[in-house]
Amino acid sequence: MAQVxxxxxxxxxxxxxxxxxxxxxxxxxxxxxxxxxxxxxDFEPGQFIMVSLMGIGEIPVSICSxxxxxxxxxxxxxxxxxxxxxxxKLNAGDIIGVRGPYGNGFPIKMIEGHDLLIIAGGLGLAPLxxxxxxxxxxxxxxxxxxxxxxxxxxxxxxFADEIEEWSKRLDIHFAxxxxxxxxxxxxxxxxxxxxxxxxxxxxxxxxxxxxxPPVMYKFVIKELLAKGLPVDQILLSFERHMKCGMGKxxxxxxxxxxxxxDGPVFTFxxxxxxxxxx
Amino acid sequence: xxxxxxxxxxxxxxxxxxxxxxxxxxxxxxxYKGYNNYAFQEIKSADEVSLKYIPTIIPPKKYFMPxxxxxxxxxxxxxxxxxxxVEYENLVLFGVHTCDIAGIKCLNMVLSDKPKDxxxxxxxxxxxxxxxxxxxxxxxxxxxxxxxAHIPTTGYDLMFTELSDYFIVHIHSxxxxxxxxxxxxxxxxxxxHIEELKALRNNKLKIFNNEVPTERRYLPDLFDRSFNASxxxxxxxxxxxxxxxxxxxxxxxxxxxxxxxxLTLKAGERYRVWFSCQLDPFAKVAGGIDFRRERSxxxxxxxxxxxRYHIDRYGMIFCTGCGRCxxxxxxxxxxxxVLTSLIKESExxxxxxxx
Numbered sequence: 001m002a003q004v005x006x007x008x009x010x011x012x013x014x015x016x017x018x019x020x021x022x023x024x025x026x027x028x029x030x031x032x033x034x035x036x037x038x039x040x041x042d043f044e045p046g047q048f049i050m051v052s053l054m055g056i057g058e059i060p061v062s063i064c065s066x067x068x069x070x071x072x073x074x075x076x077x078x079x080x081x082x083x084x085x086x087x088x089k090l091n092a093g094d095i096i097g098v099r100g101p102y103g104n105g106f107p108i109k110m111i112e113g114h115d116l117l118i119i120a121g122g123l124g125l126a127p128l129x130x131x132x133x134x135x136x137x138x139x140x141x142x143x144x145x146x147x148x149x150x151x152x153x154x155x156x157x158x159f160a161d162e163i164e165e166w167s168k169r170l171d172i173h174f175a176x177x178x179x180x181x182x183x184x185x186x187x188x189x190x191x192x193x194x195x196x197x198x199x200x201x202x203x204x205x206x207x208x209x210x211x212x213p214p215v216m217y218k219f220v221i222k223e224l225l226a227k228g229l230p231v232d233q234i235l236l237s238f239e240r241h242m243k244c245g246m247g248k249x250x251x252x253x254x255x256x257x258x259x260x261x262d263g264p265v266f267t268f269x270x271x272x273x274x275x276x277x278x
Numbered sequence: 279x280x281x282x283x284x285x286x287x288x289x290x291x292x293x294x295x296x297x298x299x300x301x302x303x304x305x306x307x308x309x310y311k312g313y314n315n316y317a318f319q320e321i322k323s324a325d326e327v328s329l330k331y332i333p334t335i336i337p338p339k340k341y342f343m344p345x346x347x348x349x350x351x352x353x354x355x356x357x358x359x360x361x362x363x364v365e366y367e368n369l370v371l372f373g374v375h376t377c378d379i380a381g382i383k384c385l386n387m388v389l390s391d392k393p394k395d396x397x398x399x400x401x402x403x404x405x406x407x408x409x410x411x412x413x414x415x416x417x418x419x420x421x422x423x424x425x426x427a428h429i430p431t432t433g434y435d436l437m438f439t440e441l442s443d444y445f446i447v448h449i450h451s452x453x454x455x456x457x458x459x460x461x462x463x464x465x466x467x468x469x470x471h472i473e474e475l476k477a478l479r480n481n482k483l484k485i486f487n488n489e490v491p492t493e494r495r496y497l498p499d500l501f502d503r504s505f506n507a508s509x510x511x512x513x514x515x516x517x518x519x520x521x522x523x524x525x526x527x528x529x530x531x532x533x534x535x536x537x538x539x540x541l542t543l544k545a546g547e548r549y550r551v552w553f554s555c556q557l558d559p560f561a562k563v564a565g566g567i568d569f570r571r572e573r574s575x576x577x578x579x580x581x582x583x584x585x586r587y588h589i590d591r592y593g594m595i596f597c598t599g600c601g602r603c604x605x606x607x608x609x610x611x612x613x614x615x616v617l618t619s620l621i622k623e624s625e626x627x628x629x630x631x632x633x
Contacts, residue, residue: 001365003348006400009362010393011349011548054352054360055539055546080564095358214567241563243535243550246393250532250555253579254569256587275505276569276579 010246013052013097014039019072020092024158028078028123029088030064036095040070044105045130046209046237046265050245051075052097053090057083060242060260063101064126066133076126076158102245103264106131106235111207114233115143117199119220121192121212122151125158127237127264128211132166139171144206146173146199150192154178154185173199192216196223203228209265211237217278221268234268238277279476284467287438287445291463296324298461299370303406306341307372308334318371327373329440332416333600337378337528338371342385342401346551349397349535353545364397366404370457373410377420379434380427380598381528382407387592388531406453409437413478414485419601421614423486424494427598429479441474490617494595500624501586505578509619514574516609521554523580523603523611529596530554555579581616 020032035041041049043063052058059081065074079088090096108131116135120128135142147166151157157176167174175195177188188195192212208224210217217236224234240252240259247261254277257263257270271277287295299305300322308316308331316331318338344365353359374382386402389395411430412422422428430437435454438445446467449455458464492500524530534553539546553560556577561570570576584597597613604612 001367003363003365004400005361006364006396007362009349009364009396012362013350013360015358015360052548054354054358054548055537055543057537058535058548097352097358097360213565214563239563240569241561243533247391248388248395248531248533249535249550249553251534251553251560253555253583253587255582256590276575 010244011099013099016096016098018090018092018094018096021090024076024160025156027080027156028076028158030159031075031077031087032065032072033075033096033098034072035098041073041098041101043067043073043101044108045134046105046127047101047103048127048242048245048260048264049073049075049098049100049102050242051083051087052099053083053086054097056086058097058243059083060102060245062127062130062237064129066130066137068134068137076123076129078123100245102242102260104262106209106237106265108134111209111235112138112141113143115201115206116145117201117206117208118145118147118149119192119196119208119210119212120147120149121216121220122156123158124211124213124216124237125149126211128209129159129162131209136172144173144201145171146175146201148175148177148192148195148199150177150179150195150212152179154182175199191219193219193223196220196227199227201227201229203230203233207233207235209235209237214239214278221278224268231269231272232267236266236268236271237264238266239264279472281467281469281472283449284472284475285447285449285458285464286467286471287447287464289440289443289445292329292445293324295461295463296321296327296372298463299372299408299457300324302460303368303370305370305372306338311335321372329373329410331373333375333377333420333602333605335602335606336526337381337600337602338374339378339381339385339528339531341369341371341405342382343389343398343531343533343552346549347397348547348549350548351545352548355542355544364400366397366401368404370406370408372408373438374407374434375410375412375416375600376430377422377427377598377600378528379407379409379430380422380425381600383433384529384588384592384594384596384598385531386433387594391592406457407434407436408454408457409434411437411439413440413482417601417605419604419612419614420599421489421597421601422599424488424490425595425597425599426494427600428486429482439475439478441471441478444471446471446475489599490614490621492617492621497585497595498589500620501582503624504620505582507620507623509616509623510574510578512574512619513577513611513616514572516611517556517573517577518609519556519558519573519576520608521556522606522608524554524556525552526602526606528598528600528602529584532560555583577611585617
């Protein structure tokens with residue numbers, strides 16, 4: 001059996017250096033990364049990359065920085081498994097492997113000129129942060145921007161500094177809620193769905209972008225439909241296990257769609273009749 | 279059928295032909311392994327080959343997409359070194375049935391879809407496929423005529439068809455043509471041979487009958503109406519979730535990616551291995567949520583993956599009718615029976631009028 005090196009293998013990795021690591025919560029860290037060869041990651045909000053720790057494994061991770069930033073990109077990683085826990089043990093200066101970006105991302109050109117309603121549950125804020133930062137950088141291309149963010153406890157609040165900044169902005173409507181409050185919490189308490197009825201939107205000209213844990217979608221969609229949002233203006237990003245990221249390994253298949261290639265962003269219209277999607 | 283694309287090989291010379299192949303290339307062919315089992319394996323002599331055989335335990339897929347395939351080699355000593363690799367070898371596959379050629383065509387479709395699987399494409403370029411047409415059913419599990427894989431169409435370099443006292447050989451590529459020239463055992467075909475081949479194919483239409491009581495053009499409609507069929511629920515109690523059906527399927531290509539480090543713990547390789555939608559962890563995501571927890575849902579996914587989803591994606595049925603899944607199933611889940619039950623269950627529905 002001959003074995004040859006092929007640079008154009010789709011599994012080839014680019015070496016990337018961790019520039020900075022910031023703890024966001026007990027479980028989540030933000031990694032600032034740049035490619036070693038100083039090329040930049042050309043991506044759209046909502047796309048993901050495959051991150052490798054050689055000898056440990058490879059995982060799909062959403063990119064959470066603004067696509068307009070060409071000096072570095074960021075990922076927010078929750079320590080839950082072998083690779084993510086190992087990532088958390090790394091230091092600035094360490095090298096990782098990256099391939100991608102993969103997936104379709106949010107249809108920015110379609111959203112532009114419309115109002116945007118962002119609904120993020122927990123770690124779902126990570127991919128949406130990329131969209132939020134893009135929208136802020138191109139503020140005039142968007143109408144009203146509403147951001148709803150919900151997490152289990154105040155301790156799990158991601159990007160707390162930025163959230164505070166967004167909540168102070170006059171051109172963004174921001175609301176946040178926690179499932180369970182602590183004595184210091186002064187904000188809303190309740191599930192994220194409780195925030196939706198109170199949002200003042202014109203459903204005809206609003207795109208909703210929803211990312212959160214699997215359990216969240218059904219309830220959020222129900223509220224959005226009650227608000228009168230058209231089914232093709234509800235954008236959902238799905239989480240599935242992915243091994244290849246390019247529509248081959250079959251792990252992320254939802255009926256005839258591959259989450260990695262056809263998604264991870266789908267309109268509700270695309271998947272509303274699909275069992276196994278939600 | 280252009281006569282110049284065909285050659286003739288006397289039956290008595292088939293062993294000479296195979297031995298001649300072995301003299302200039304590595305050759306894999308079906309070999310009898312006992313208990314009515316056959317396997318594609320490297321042969322050193324024509325005597326080892328079984329010209330008459332039922333589908334091998336594992337399809338020739340294993341040569342195109344090996345069970346374990348190295349994707350990357352790495353060394354994290356000092357500077358991280360990453361080398362994407364492909365493993366391949368020159369190989370002639372002799373005696374491939376039309377069902378298995380159909381299976382390779384399915385793999386082709388998926389793995390040459392963008393982004394191209396370079397490893398697969400390089401390996402494929404180095405493999406020559408010599409087909410062997412079945413003139414009769416291999417056994418009762420086959421449903422090759424239902425999916426249209428019983429007559430050779432494309433996807434091979436040479437196709438051997440056994441006629442009275444000779445093989446008629448269709449040359450379908452320059453690789454095939456080179457082999458004909460190199461071995462020097464073939465004679466040009468004449469019109470009479472072509473007529474005999476036509477007669478055989480006509481006769482085959484009588485022998486190979488639609489094994490499932492519908493036509494394949496109705497499959498999309500049948501499956502569109504069958505997602506909640508009770509057939510799937512019945513499989514819940516039968517299926518053992520062992521994954522055998524997918525391991526032996528010529529069109530299953532799902533895989534897992536793993537890696538191993540050597541004793542230094544600094545260098546190692548990343549590889550892919552066959553995986554199965556029938557196994558428990560396949561559709562699990564973080565937090566332990568499983569989008570196909572029930573075995574019925576997993577079996578349903580397998581059937582839809584063969585007969586529905588890939589019609590949308592690639593315009594092809596991803597079943598070759600080889601019968602391996604039914605032959606190997608410990609719980610005796612039979613593909614033809616499942617399809618027949620689905621049809622029966624849907625009989626009350628609109629599409630009955632088309633039957």
